[in-house]
Amino acid sequence: MAEAHITKKKYWQVFAALMILLFLTVFVAYMRINPWWAIIVAMTIATIKALLVILYFMHVRYNSKLTWLFVVSGFFWLIIMIGITLTDYKTRDWEAAGYTERPTTYSSPSQVPASMYPQNEKGTAGHGDEGD
Amino acid sequence: MSESHTHSHPQGLVHHFDDLKQQNEAATLGMWSFLITEILFFGGLITAYIVFRGLYPEVFLHASHTLDWRLGGVNTLVLLCSSLTMAFAVHASHEGKRDLAFWYLILTILFGTVFLVVKYFEYKSKVDHHLIPGTASFTFTEGGVDAGKAQIFFFLYFAMTGVHALHMVVGVCLVGWIARNVKKEMYTTDYYSPVEMTGLYWHFVDIVWIFLYPLLYLIDLTKTGGGGDHAMVNVKSLMKFFG
Numbered sequence: 001m002a003e004a005h006i007t008k009k010k011y012w013q014v015f016a017a018l019m020i021l022l023f024l025t026v027f028v029a030y031m032r033i034n035p036w037w038a039i040i041v042a043m044t045i046a047t048i049k050a051l052l053v054i055l056y057f058m059h060v061r062y063n064s065k066l067t068w069l070f071v072v073s074g075f076f077w078l079i080i081m082i083g084i085t086l087t088d089y090k091t092r093d094w095e096a097a098g099y100t101e102r103p104t105t106y107s108s109p110s111q112v113p114a115s116m117y118p119q120n121e122k123g124t125a126g127h128g129d130e131g132d
Numbered sequence: 133m134s135e136s137h138t139h140s141h142p143q144g145l146v147h148h149f150d151d152l153k154q155q156n157e158a159a160t161l162g163m164w165s166f167l168i169t170e171i172l173f174f175g176g177l178i179t180a181y182i183v184f185r186g187l188y189p190e191v192f193l194h195a196s197h198t199l200d201w202r203l204g205g206v207n208t209l210v211l212l213c214s215s216l217t218m219a220f221a222v223h224a225s226h227e228g229k230r231d232l233a234f235w236y237l238i239l240t241i242l243f244g245t246v247f248l249v250v251k252y253f254e255y256k257s258k259v260d261h262h263l264i265p266g267t268a269s270f271t272f273t274e275g276g277v278d279a280g281k282a283q284i285f286f287f288l289y290f291a292m293t294g295v296h297a298l299h300m301v302v303g304v305c306l307v308g309w310i311a312r313n314v315k316k317e318m319y320t321t322d323y324y325s326p327v328e329m330t331g332l333y334w335h336f337v338d339i340v341w342i343f344l345y346p347l348l349y350l351i352d353l354t355k356t357g358g359g360g361d362h363a364m365v366n367v368k369s370l371m372k373f374f375g
Contacts, residue, residue: 008223015216022208026201029350038353042346050339057219057335059328067160074168078175085179089186 006056014056021049144323152322159325163332174340177292181347184284194275195285196352198263203254204349207247208341214243215338218307222331225324230314233327237311240334244304251297258286265290292344299337306330 025045029038055061060071142152149155185192221236258264262271265283272282310330313319319327 006223008220011216011219011223015212018212019209022205022212025346025350026205029201029346029353035351039351042351046343046346049342053215053335053339053342057215058332063160064157066157067164070161070164070168074164074171077168078171081172081175082179082182085183086186089183 191277191281228321
């Protein structure tokens, strides 16, 4: 049906590309490059590998426009979920809020130790919103 | 069957579709709808991993060194091979080569089983080193980091790889069922949607691992060269088992 256009040779080519990318991602991990670049390179390679699998092994390249729309929308929602979550975590100014370290998760406010609250002018711990 | 159905249908076509092409397109869309929910399901776990790795980078650095990139690499290799054989199985079904399709499906099952066996030894190593989060015996002292925060890493590791392994088990069963149907000559060159849809599921599970491997095993290697003591023991126990 939809995969009528794909030859066995094409599958082998895609497989060879996946093998090269797997070798590359392990190699880059061992190169001890800048850790931030390591993440970006590793995730870029993973995305290319996923694209190859989706387009050729899963035949999406040869499917209808409607299938394309479904697939793209799925990953679009994924980007929204990760993106919007990170805009919160990455833009919160922890130090300005008075935390000496980033807070761990507590099941209720009463469990948060006093040392985690902002210090007032007298140097004693107190809730930031209590004022004088 | 009612008597009004005396006219002939192509094998596999159900009555509410005009033809097999339409039926196949509907099946493809339905399968992708399911896979989108799977994307968001695994995506939620990956989001949690990104957030906590961002909060405690030191802890995640030391904790991830208990994983062996070589075993993860072998499993990536095995899964990519299984995806190739699965694609070949669909291709053979399309060409009506039933025996070939059957053996490609068996190969896919074998690769999937190898993945699960390697995963078992990885998990066993974590149990042996008291790295099961939430248990009283949990101990983690590498790099002098907070063991409580290290539990978050191991929780996410077991949640992500555990749910993935569960998908692998389901996948192996599905492929086995499809192989049985192929053997029983239930599919034709015009109707083999079940083979195709099972293939979509199998490739999706492969894609999840394509992201889990660098996230869990690789991205922190860069700082030390990786493969800690735990990892070495892990490879030795594996070699002992097979040799």
